[in-house]
Amino acid sequence: MSKKRLRKTYKPTAYILIGCFLMYILLSQAMAAFSRQDDIKKLENEVAAVKKEKKELENEVELLNDDDYVTRYARENYVFTRDGEQVVILPDIDQEK
Numbered sequence: 001m002s003k004k005r006l007r008k009t010y011k012p013t014a015y016i017l018i019g020c021f022l023m024y025i026l027l028s029q030a031m032a033a034f035s036r037q038d039d040i041k042k043l044e045n046e047v048a049a050v051k052k053e054k055k056e057l058e059n060e061v062e063l064l065n066d067d068d069y070v071t072r073y074a075r076e077n078y079v080f081t082r083d084g085e086q087v088v089i090l091p092d093i094d095q096e097k
Helices: 003-064 067-077
Strands: none
């Protein structure tokens, strides 16, 4: 084969290989971008959940600063009694069934 014929076959092959390489790079970058968008959406949902929890905790802190609420909470959940009171714990109807 002559040198001209070799050049004619190498040039298109080189262009095809370079084009394939560039397409591979482009596709890998696009996939990475889509993956990051999914991560961003997940993190935004997590941020919203944390903000909601923070708001609920701030509300509970405000309630716990109120003495009447603390007393009522202790009486309901921890069987806190006043002087002279007796506590009678009744079984749940649902637990018996």
